Amino acid sequence: MLEMTIHxxxxxxxQLCLDVCPTKCFTFNEETGKAVVAEVGNCIACLxxxxxxxxxxxxxxxxxxxQNFYRNIHFSQRMEKFL
Amino acid sequence: MSGDKIRLNTEWLCDCxxxxxxxxxxxxxxxxxxxxxxILKCPVLTDEKLYPEADIGIxxxxxxxxHDRHAAEEMRKKCKTIIAFGTCAVYGGLHGAGxxxxxxxxxxxxxxxxxxxxxxxxxDSEITGLEKLVTPVDEVIDVDLYLPGCPPHxxxxxxxxxxxxxxxxxxxxxxxxxxxxxxxxxxxxVTEIKASHEGMPDDDTCFLSQGxxxxxxxxxxRCLAPCPNHGVMCSGCAGPTMQILTEPTHDIxxxxxxxxxxxxxxxxxxxxxxxEKSAKTHYAYAMATxxxxxxxxxxxxxxxxxxxxx
Numbered sequence: 001m002l003e004m005t006i007h008x009x010x011x012x013x014x015q016l017c018l019d020v021c022p023t024k025c026f027t028f029n030e031e032t033g034k035a036v037v038a039e040v041g042n043c044i045a046c047l048x049x050x051x052x053x054x055x056x057x058x059x060x061x062x063x064x065x066x067q068n069f070y071r072n073i074h075f076s077q078r079m080e081k082f083l
Numbered sequence: 084m085s086g087d088k089i090r091l092n093t094e095w096l097c098d099c100x101x102x103x104x105x106x107x108x109x110x111x112x113x114x115x116x117x118x119x120x121x122i123l124k125c126p127v128l129t130d131e132k133l134y135p136e137a138d139i140g141i142x143x144x145x146x147x148x149x150h151d152r153h154a155a156e157e158m159r160k161k162c163k164t165i166i167a168f169g170t171c172a173v174y175g176g177l178h179g180a181g182x183x184x185x186x187x188x189x190x191x192x193x194x195x196x197x198x199x200x201x202x203x204x205x206x207d208s209e210i211t212g213l214e215k216l217v218t219p220v221d222e223v224i225d226v227d228l229y230l231p232g233c234p235p236h237x238x239x240x241x242x243x244x245x246x247x248x249x250x251x252x253x254x255x256x257x258x259x260x261x262x263x264x265x266x267x268x269x270x271x272x273v274t275e276i277k278a279s280h281e282g283m284p285d286d287d288t289c290f291l292s293q294g295x296x297x298x299x300x301x302x303x304x305r306c307l308a309p310c311p312n313h314g315v316m317c318s319g320c321a322g323p324t325m326q327i328l329t330e331p332t333h334d335i336x337x338x339x340x341x342x343x344x345x346x347x348x349x350x351x352x353x354x355x356x357x358x359e360k361s362a363k364t365h366y367a368y369a370m371a372t373x374x375x376x377x378x379x380x381x382x383x384x385x386x387x388x389x390x391x392x393x
Binding site: 007009010012013014015016019033051052054055056057071072074075076078079081082083 | 221226227228229230231239242243246253255256257258259261262263264266267268269270289291299300324325326328329330331333341342345346373374377378
């Protein structure tokens with residue numbers, strides 16, 4: 001099953017993930033000032049949240065990765081070598 | 084020294100020397116590293132002019148002179164694993180902005196026009212020739228590992244070296260500088276972009292929310308965010324995030340403008356145009372690499388021409 005996690009320490013509380021999520025997966029915890037995954041079942045793995053998140057704090061697992069037909073080959077060949 | 088130790092060579096090419104200093108920033112942890120490592124060549128420690136056979140080779144700096152190219156090639160021949168260490172080695176670094184000028188312009192500015200230089204001739208001996216372009220190390224030799232950062236924080240250096248010594252995967256997140264910043268991002272009514280010297284930014288609120296251009300959200304965290312946590316906007320010294328490097332249409336200015344326009348009342352196009360006008364500053368650290376330079380969205384020469392035409 002698809003999993004979605006927010007690295008809480010990295011979340012800056014901007015709520016941009018709430019703004020862009022087309023299926024309303026997130027809520028905002030006013031006390032902690034951090035976003036929370038509320039309905040992971042709604043997630044369609046569009047990854048919009050992951051792209052907009054300023055911290056890169058949102059990660060997905062067990063999702064179907066769409067074959068990307070246009071990538072930066074020069075970097076993609078090197079990506080695994082990056083620490 | 085014991086023959087079982089891992090042999091290490093380091094060499095600096097065109098850089099400020101800060102990456103070698105960063106190795107010393109390991110403080111007492113360096114003693115742990117030295118228990119398993121034998122340093123054979125290191126410009127700040129040893130007087131080794133040649134390139135001994137080694138297991139790990141750390142290269143800092145980019146290729147700017149003919150000597151840099153020779154040194155990188157020799158290191159590749161003698162070292163089993165080459166680490167491109169620091170932003171200059173990985174992306175070309177700050178002096179990559181030199182791409183916006185010809186070699187003649189640079190030589191003229193440094194040796195003839197500089198107000199602090201008394202001589203008026205170009206050096207022709209003792210130093211090796213300046214290459215036409217600034218080149219990241221991996222465009223000259225094969226690189227096995229990349230560790231960006233200007234310099235990389237000791238935490239990442241230690242993790243990288245220990246993982247290599249222990250033959251395991253390093254534990255490092257691919258988050259941005261924002262992930263380590265303490266400021267809170269909130270939506271504001273700000274309508275204008277401010278220059279870094281204008282006004283007094285609030286210490287607890289994100290720079291983007293306050294109208295200041297901060298590159299934190301487009302920069303890989305290999306520093307633990309010292310600048311924004313001490314009141315200075317991120318200048319992107321560790322280079323772009325994996326996301327920007329992978330996606331041809333994502334760019335420093337497109338990502339900043341998208342986030343900042345959602346946090347403030349400033350129009351996304353206004354932010355994008357603002358960044359294009361000072362693109363040589365914002366893209367400086369990584370513009371020498373083909374990973375940024377060849378992006379279809381990266382039009383540095385057009386942006387510079389537009390500013391100069393004004």
